[in-house]
Amino acid sequence: MGNPLVTLTPSLPKSPLSLEVNGERVECLIAPQKTLLEVLREDLQLTGTKHGCELGECGTCTVLVDGVPILSCLELGVACENRSVTTVEGLAAGAELHPLQQAFAELGAAQCGYCTPGILLTAKALLEENPAPARPEIVSALGGNLCRCTGYVKIYEAVELAAARMRGEAAGTGARESLWPLIGRTARTRDFQVVGTPRPRIDGVAKVTGQTRFADDLILPRMLWCKLLRSPHPHARIVRIDTSRAAALPGVHAVVTGADFPIPFGVLPVSQDEHALCPDVVRFIGDPVAAVAARDEDIAAEACRLIDVTYEPLTTIGSVDDAVTTPAPSSTIMRTAATCTSRSTSSLATWKAASRRPT
Ligand code: FES
Ligand code: FES
Numbered sequence: 001m002g003n004p005l006v007t008l009t010p011s012l013p014k015s016p017l018s019l020e021v022n023g024e025r026v027e028c029l030i031a032p033q034k035t036l037l038e039v040l041r042e043d044l045q046l047t048g049t050k051h052g053c054e055l056g057e058c059g060t061c062t063v064l065v066d067g068v069p070i071l072s073c074l075e076l077g078v079a080c081e082n083r084s085v086t087t088v089e090g091l092a093a094g095a096e097l098h099p100l101q102q103a104f105a106e107l108g109a110a111q112c113g114y115c116t117p118g119i120l121l122t123a124k125a126l127l128e129e130n131p132a133p134a135r136p137e138i139v140s141a142l143g144g145n146l147c148r149c150t151g152y153v154k155i156y157e158a159v160e161l162a163a164a165r166m167r168g169e170a171a172g173t174g175a176r177e178s179l180w181p182l183i184g185r186t187a188r189t190r191d192f193q194v195v196g197t198p199r200p201r202i203d204g205v206a207k208v209t210g211q212t213r214f215a216d217d218l219i220l221p222r223m224l225w226c227k228l229l230r231s232p233h234p235h236a237r238i239v240r241i242d243t244s245r246a247a248a249l250p251g252v253h254a255v256v257t258g259a260d261f262p263i264p265f266g267v268l269p270v271s272q273d274e275h276a277l278c279p280d281v282v283r284f285i286g287d288p289v290a291a292v293a294a295r296d297e298d299i300a301a302e303a304c305r306l307i308d309v310t311y312e313p314l315t316t317i318g319s320v321d322d323a324v325t326t327p328a329p330s331s332t333i334m335r336t337a338a339t340c341t342s343r344s345t346s347s348l349a350t351w352k353a354a355s356r357r358p359t
Contacts, residue, residue: 019080021046022090030077036070037061039077040087047217048088048117048210052146059145062118063087069125088117088210091124097208099162100124105204109158111149113207114214119145123159131167135160154198224253227300229290229307231282234318236311238280238289246303251295255303258289281314 014029021044030039037054040046040063052060054073061073064086091098097105100120110116119142126133126141133141138159139152147155206212243255258279266272278289290307294300317323 015078017077017081019082020084022086032076032078034077035073036063036065036075036077036080036085037072039080040072040085041217043077045219046087046089046210047213050114050117050214051216052114052118057146058115059122060115060118062121062145064121064125067125067128069122086121086124088120088208091120092209097205098124099165100127100159101205101208103158103162103165104155104208106200107154107158107161107198108201108204109151109154110201110204110207111147111151113203113212115145115147115149116207117210119147119155120208123162126159127163127166132163133159157198224293224295225297225300227292227294227297227304228288229292229304229309231278231285231287231289231311233282233311233313234285235314235316236282237314238278238282239310239312240308241290241310242308243290245306245308246290246292249294249299249303249306251299252292252303253295254293255307256291282311 013032015032016027017030017039018025018027020026021040026044028039028043030043034042037049037051040049041051049063049072050060051073052058054061056071056074059071061071062069063072064070065075065080066084067086091101098120100123104110104116104120122142122145123138126138130137135156138156142152142155142159201207203212238258241257243257246252247255256277258275258277261276262279264273264275266274276288277291278287282289289309290304292300292303292307294303315326317326
């Protein structure tokens, strides 16, 4: 018998969906609130389409719908009824890679490979519309696809090489010398065997075909869903957290808070002040304060909603100048400065001065 005070928000009934994916007709039943990204990854197990920001900002989730690149994290699955969807798994023709995949693998343009599927599909749409794009046109077309590895030059070169091959103007695979004029390498770099020379990566083909498995792609038997409860305040003290209602929800396996992770950590010696979950003071909107593991995503989300947190809002320090003039604990100054250092070296100098003052 469950707790009578705790009820799970009923899930919406599933909707039938019929669409074409990579040339094959697919019929499935999906939760109507699911995005196309979720339908592809969770219902159809096409995990080549990657889950990045889920906010329409990174382009990682790009697929083609009726030939047009769209952000699948912003499109509802049900909106794709009877439409044609192309994902990275549908780019190759059997064992034969698409020229874009071939060029990306050959030139080492896929580094970690997380952004690669989205970039390949955006580039495919570009080359179908413009078979001979100039470099600025490639840069512009790929402007919405962010690469966290920052390897854009190789990406642009790979698109140029694929375009040249598709126009019949470049040698096929393996004729590496023929690539030089196409990818703008100088005579000087041409003299070296390795330095300045594109090298195919050992796992390049897996990365350009969507076969590489990242942690988010793993599906294991009896896997649980985890959701985080995040702070709505930029700066506040956690006065109390009551997780009892969340923990009592059927299907919830665990609810943890900062009290369960008392040992701080940090990548750098100067920042050994991080916690997996906030134990006391939240320092930005979105700082995680509790985590739930549950049988499914809906239950995990409902459990987060049932966690009762009482906050005491604190002064907000939004700039290095504010940090200098406002009395604050040194850890707060350091966090503020860490956010600002990439923007301004003068701000960094100001922070250094501020961090030396007695607190
Ligand atoms: S995951 Fe869709 S834009 Fe980032
Ligand atoms: S290759 Fe790593 S994110 Fe682009």
